[in-house]
Amino acid sequence: MVPVSYYLSLSAILFTIGVVGVLVKRNPIQVFMCIELMLNAANLTFIALGRYFGTSTGEMYVIFALAVAAAEVSVGLGIIVTIFRVRQSIDLDDSALLKS
């Protein structure tokens, strides 16, 4: 059986990739993918630890997280489509209206 530390390490690596992606990417689609990556890293942790402790609580949380992520993506994509319609660009650095 694969030790739980492997799962947790993988999860940490995925989460870090996600964080770095959110910080450096200028394309909102890519940023979204990175956010999904972070969510799934967390989900992986939940499942691994749930299995390790022999409870189903972790799996329950994952289902919640998937549902929330799905809702979030649909709203997020809607916003991106609207921004594109208005500005003909979805570059995040172009959407810096608050600065001035």
Add this chain to the structure above:
Amino acid sequence: MNLQLAQLILWLPLLGFLFCSTSGLYIKDRALQKRLTTIIAPGVVLAAFAIALFVTLQFGSTSREIIALLPGASIYDPWIRFGGFRVNFNEVLDPLSLVMALVVTGVGGLIHVYSIGYMKEDRDYTRFFTYFNLFIFMMLLLILGDNFLLMFVGWEGVGVCSYLLISFWFSETANARAGNKAFIVNRVGDLGFSLGIMTIWAYFGTVSFYTPQHRGVLELANHVGHVLDVTGAVVPASVITMICLLLFVGAIGKSAQIPLFVWLPDAMAGPTPVSALIHAATMVTAGVVMLSRCSFLFVHSAVALQAVAWVGLATAFAGAAMAMVQTDIKKVLAYSTISQLGYMFMACGVGDFTDGIFHVVTHAFFKALLFLGAGAVIHSMLGEQDIRKMGGLKKKLPSTWAVMLIATYSIAGFPLLSGFWSKDAILESASRSFAGNGMLLYAGGLITAFMTAFYMNRLMWKTFYTRERFTDGQLHAHQHGDSDESGHADDTHDGGSVHTSPSTMMWPLFILAVLAVGFGWFAGPFGPGGGDLLRKFLEPSIAPLSLGGLQPQADLLSPMAGYILSSLIAIGGLSLAAVLYGRRMETGAILDPVAAEASPLVRLLKNNLGFDAVYNIIFIKFGGLLAERGLMRGVEADTINAAGDGIAKSVGGISHLLRRMQTGYVRNYALVMLVGVVTLMVGMLVGVMQH
């Protein structure tokens, strides 16, 4: 005996004021409003006089009665209760307040009636009577209030009414300025008065004159040789002197004594009835009334009394000197008022408060008469006030001439007229001054009396006897040029010639003339009821000198010799003017006008002895400079505003730096969030590991 009626003396004029001030809201018919004002405004004052007379007759041998001012209230009800500070809302009925209430409502009522005719054509007829009724109310509050605070309310109230009425025709800048001057100069005096009241509160623990428990200031001062406070401790003599001097500063301002007299001549800018009522008969005597009310304090301070006497004498002399060179009929009378007020102060200063009040009363009669007579002259001359342009009016205004003549002889101290008795009583008391300087005060008083007789007869000659120095054509032009701005010129008369005044303007003059002749005899030493009626009546309100351990000196002259000397002085002054002007019937001037203008003495006298110039330099020029350069630029702009601006600028600068943090890039915010979360988690981990 029901003295509760006395509440009405005060409230009736207030009702009149409320009616006049609000009638415009619900009476749309201006003619009706004017008719109602004509009835109500003088009516309430005359009714108040009737009540005051009734109360006085009921008063009998009662020495003092304190009654609550509000109907149904108790004399123990507080007006202000603030910590240990308690003031009641009561009025004190005693001989002093009743005598003054009679004068104010009586002379005030007559002047109200006179004003009906005088102000008939004025656009602001109702406004005039609004102020007049308010003035009577405030003056009565000053007189009747049973504590310093109510007196102060009345004191300020009459000041406001004086201001409003001096600048009644405010569309003329000069009138508005005169009102400002009167109000601002009075601030100086009022500061002294209010400091005096605060000192009284600090040392006595009360500001009431009399209280039901006999713990009022005047009752506490009613001990031979010392003054107690409410706890029974002795108040130091130096404090009494300080209080008296501070109160005296207030009296100097209100009663136009040196050095604060400069406002009174300018106050003649108001309508003539205002000059008669406020600036001759009543308000300006408030200082004398206040000193008399506080006589129980003043007799304990020989220093303060001496100050009062000398300021009084100096003012009497200087006022008379300045009156001799004036060419405006009302200004002659204004300086004469200053001079006569000086006499009253001199009387108070030698401890003879009773004769000070005696002179207040007789002066109210003959000076009101003089002003109203002058008003009738001005009215007939269609607004002309310059006596150089009058002359020969005796033929045209015989009844005005007659009453003016009576008043002139009365103020000059012609034997047996009212002014003779009161002035002689003052001179006699001055000659017996407790400080031993009676000779100086008496001599000064006599010289002033001579000057008074001279300048008053000068006025009469210039106005009534010498050849006419105007033509009907001038009057005609004057009427059309001036009637709108002066407001009181009568447009309905036949145009172009001197015209007589309506009967409502004449019969108050006749009543005052009777009083100016007879009141002095009635209240004086040879009057009915064994003589000295006023002195005996006032006795409970006035402190004797012996209370402060002071003693009048022996007589300089026997009373009869004093009467003869005063009579000679008065007749001498009157005759000198008659002789000098009798020789110059054509020009009506003793001095050549050009030479007079060039004389430095005349110029000094015409310019208020230079007081105006000094005040101008000190307060307006130097004070203005200090305010503008020092306070406005130095303190306000460079310090206060600079500090405010500095704070605002530094906040702005910091904000400018902080603004750079807001890049608008989502990833920057995400990074900050990450840093925050990491910091938080590190902190939590450290916390967990430490346990």
